[in-house]
Amino acid sequence: MDSSINVHIIPRLGSRKLNSVTPIVVERFLDELEADGVGRGNQVNIFRTLKAILRDAYGKGTMADDPLKGVQEPEYVRQKVVIPPVTYVKKALTVAGEDLSLEIVMMAGCGMRDAGCVTARPGPSTSTTSWPTMCTGCTSRSWRGWCGAGAATV
Structure with a gap:
């Protein structure tokens, strides 16, 4: 909330007196966010x-008229996410190059979303044919053994 205020609201509206904020001012504010490339999800949060x-x-009587009357709120519609089955991912790993394999394994759904998987990646002196490294540290039952990180490798 603080970043919404300090980064977006104050720079655009901070010079205005509160009672001078009208629905038109709010609409222009939203248009500026859009023009500046602020993502729709962030626009929704900033508007809230x-x-x-x-x-x-x-509500406290500081403003005579409702500054939000008739203002169309920004809308964020999430796209449908499709999670591929383990068999599909395993097949993709057989044809993917080393870098793509790393990305696939990191995002496979075991909760490892950072460089943790990189630590288990074979180094330059190691054969890359063993990638992905199997592990027992995954918390997700369907992905156990495919994150490339975690506890003891098998």
Whole structure:
């Protein structure tokens, strides 16, 4: 919330008096966010913060008119995510190059989303044919043994 206020709201609206914020000003604010390339999800979060501030001010009588009346809120619609079955991922790993294999294994769904998998990657002096390294440290039952990190490797 603080970053929404400090990074987006104050730079664009901070010079205005609260009672000068109208629905048109809010619409222009949203247009500026869009024009500046702020992602739709962030726009929604920034608008929620601004909305809470303006609703509070309006509710306390600081503003004569509702500054959000008729303002169309930004909308974020998540895209459908398809999680491939383990058999598909295993097949993809057989044809993928070393770098793509690393990406596939890191994102395979075991919860390892950072460089932890890189630590188990074979070094330059090791044959890369053993990639991915099997492990027993995965917490996800369907992916156990495919993250390339974790406890003892098999």
